Amino acid sequence: MIPFERVVVAGVGLIGGSLGLAMRERGLAREVVGFGRGRPNLAVALERGAIDRYGLEPTIAADADLVVLGVPVAAMAGVTRALLPHASPRALVLDVGSVKAPVVAALAGVVRPPAAFVGCHPIAGTEHSGAANAFATLFEGSCCILTPTADTDPSAVERATRLWEAVGMRVESMSPAVHDRLLALVSHLPHVVAYSLAAAVEGERVEGRDPFAYSGGALRDATRVASSPPEMWRDIFVENRAEVLRALAGFESAVGRLKRWIEAGDAPALEAELGRVRAARERLPRR
Amino acid sequence: MIPFERVVVAGVGLIGGSLGLAMRERGLAREVVGFGRGRPNLAVALERGAIDRYGLEPTIAADADLVVLGVPVAAMAGVTRALLPHASPRALVLDVGSVKAPVVAALAGVVRPPAAFVGCHPIAGTEHSGAANAFATLFEGSCCILTPTADTDPSAVERATRLWEAVGMRVESMSPAVHDRLLALVSHLPHVVAYSLAAAVEGERVEGRDPFAYSGGALRDATRVASSPPEMWRDIFVENRAEVLRALAGFESAVGRLKRWIEAGDAPALEAELGRVRAARERLPRR
Numbered sequence: 312m313i314p315f316e317r318v319v320v321a322g323v324g325l326i327g328g329s330l331g332l333a334m335r336e337r338g339l340a341r342e343v344v345g346f347g348r349g350r351p352n353l354a355v356a357l358e359r360g361a362i363d364r365y366g367l368e369p370t371i372a373a374d375a376d377l378v379v380l381g382v383p384v385a386a387m388a389g390v391t392r393a394l395l396p397h398a399s400p401r402a403l404v405l406d407v408g409s410v411k412a413p414v415v416a417a418l419a420g421v422v423r424p425p426a427a428f429v430g431c432h433p434i435a436g437t438e439h440s441g442a443a444n445a446f447a448t449l450f451e452g453s454c455c456i457l458t459p460t461a462d463t464d465p466s467a468v469e470r471a472t473r474l475w476e477a478v479g480m481r482v483e484s485m486s487p488a489v490h491d492r493l494l495a496l497v498s499h500l501p502h503v504v505a506y507s508l509a510a511a512v513e514g515e516r517v518e519g520r521d522p523f524a525y526s527g528g529a530l531r532d533a534t535r536v537a538s539s540p541p542e543m544w545r546d547i548f549v550e551n552r553a554e555v556l557r558a559l560a561g562f563e564s565a566v567g568r569l570k571r572w573i574e575a576g577d578a579p580a581l582e583a584e585l586g587r588v589r590a591a592r593e594r595l596p597r598r
Numbered sequence: 599m600i601p602f603e604r605v606v607v608a609g610v611g612l613i614g615g616s617l618g619l620a621m622r623e624r625g626l627a628r629e630v631v632g633f634g635r636g637r638p639n640l641a642v643a644l645e646r647g648a649i650d651r652y653g654l655e656p657t658i659a660a661d662a663d664l665v666v667l668g669v670p671v672a673a674m675a676g677v678t679r680a681l682l683p684h685a686s687p688r689a690l691v692l693d694v695g696s697v698k699a700p701v702v703a704a705l706a707g708v709v710r711p712p713a714a715f716v717g718c719h720p721i722a723g724t725e726h727s728g729a730a731n732a733f734a735t736l737f738e739g740s741c742c743i744l745t746p747t748a749d750t751d752p753s754a755v756e757r758a759t760r761l762w763e764a765v766g767m768r769v770e771s772m773s774p775a776v777h778d779r780l781l782a783l784v785s786h787l788p789h790v791v792a793y794s795l796a797a798a799v800e801g802e803r804v805e806g807r808d809p810f811a812y813s814g815g816a817l818r819d820a821t822r823v824a825s826s827p828p829e830m831w832r833d834i835f836v837e838n839r840a841e842v843l844r845a846l847a848g849f850e851s852a853v854g855r856l857k858r859w860i861e862a863g864d865a866p867a868l869e870a871e872l873g874r875v876r877a878a879r880e881r882l883p884r885r
Contacts, residue, residue: 494812503853504791504853511851517783529788533822540876541870565794573839573843
């Protein structure tokens with residue numbers, strides 16, 4: 312049995328496009344339709360096989376039984392308000408955003424039974440955005456966090472779980488607040504740091520020399536995610552600002568600690584700390 | 599003609615070991631001998647073909663016409679003092695350290711004509727250290743900075759240039775001070791940031807959950823170089839502290855700028871800045 316009749320993907324970017332590709336390849340929907348603001352990216356999505364057809368008007372969602380929200384976080388509620396009147400009354404609505412508490416709160420007032428919303432965050436992605444960079448295996452082996460609340464229909468959670476598992480993900484549930492604190496640490500903070508690091512170096516000149524010309528792998532890797540889409544990260548930073556600022560405060564004290572030892576020329580303290588951090592980092596899961 | 603009769607590599611780590619491998623493969627020396635404090639790494643270097651033989655005593659440098667210093671920056675002068683009396687009187691001494699001004703100053707008092715010292719920084723490497731991770735092609739296509747001073751024998755600079763070019767590097771000369779300011783920006787600062795980021799996240803727990811378990815590629819890449827050797831980076835941070843602290847101050851203002859916009863929820867300012875930084879980062883040379 313095909314799980315979904317018609318999926319509408321709003322925002323056919325890296326995640327939305329990859330989900331379209333994966334669902335079509337695995338026969339998880341009879342039809343995948345794309346919705347967006349701009350024709351060029353939708354045309355790429357169509358050409359790459361991520362969607363069967365697309366539209367710039369919300370009527371493209373007609374009778375959809377699955378609505379996937381792949382737009383920037385602050386746009387989720389507005390897009391849902393536009394699409395939902397056209398979709399099936401029992402539609403399942405999922406988002407794929409990197410911040411959950413404000414999205415879950417906003418969508419609770421928009422998606423009403425028998426339709427159901429489940430907040431989802433497939434932790435997968437690269438710094439490359441758009442349908443052009445989508446690929447069907449993006450999700451395989453990674454974790455998808457679901458953030459149901461006491462009000463969430465359990466059968467909707469079950470359908471969402473089956474979908475993410477079908478495209479190769481491990482599924483785990485937690486509260487929106489716990490999600491947002493965890494992701495602030497492992498994703499949002501590294502993005503603030505990467506953008507700041509690139510900003511600090513790019514404008515410098517040393518006797519007319521551009522430092523970038525002397526960069527090895529350290530700067531390139533440490534700033535990789537500073538190539539991520541501004542409109543997506545603008546919303547994540549703003550919508551999750553309390554947790555981002557909290558994580559940033561922890562980072563600033565860690566910088567301050569190293570800085571004091573460097574100022575003092577305290578080689579033994581530095582070596583001990585660098586050794587401790589290096590050992591801790593070995594616990595990071597490998598790709 | 600074989601350029602060197604006997605090379606002694608002091609510190610057969612990633613760089614020293616890779617240089618040994620590259621020189622032996624390309625017939626750039628009749629013999630490569632290893633000098634170090636610990637037998638295990640030297641035995642690995644021997645087994646991997648990075649050296650022909652090794653010793654723990656400075657007499658291993660007997661009659662060497664090339665001395666390569668691959669030890670932590672603060673140890674360079676002491677190791678040279680130990681080895682040089684055994685080497686050929688006309689020996690060429692090169693270091694491969696990531697900080698140049700203090701090494702150049704210290705070695706000027708240790709290496710006397712007809713021996714000659716040339717400060718070198720082959721900008722190549724990975725976060726993996728030791729002879730076990732050495733490979734002959736490490737240097738290919740990367741830049742080696744030489745930092746001769748007014749007192750440096752021009753023929754020594756020429757021999758050093760030919761050596762680095764022979765293992766595949768582009769060679770460029772600049773003053774030790776310019777080198778140290780450039781490298782503080784593109785290498786030392788990213789290392790401080792990576793160690794600090796890993797330190798800030800590794801100790802956190804969110805309702806008992808370890809954030810590392812939810813990490814995607816952003817944290818992994820942004821902290822990659824926090825797996826670098828503590829004894830090497832301890833010395834780099836301390837020896838280049840003025841420039842590292844200056845680079846760090848620039849980074850802290852960049853963080854502060856983003857932070858103020860996040861606090862204010864200023865989405866347009868954030869989007870503009872993230873877009874500007876993303877575009878600037880496109881200028882970073884690719885691997």
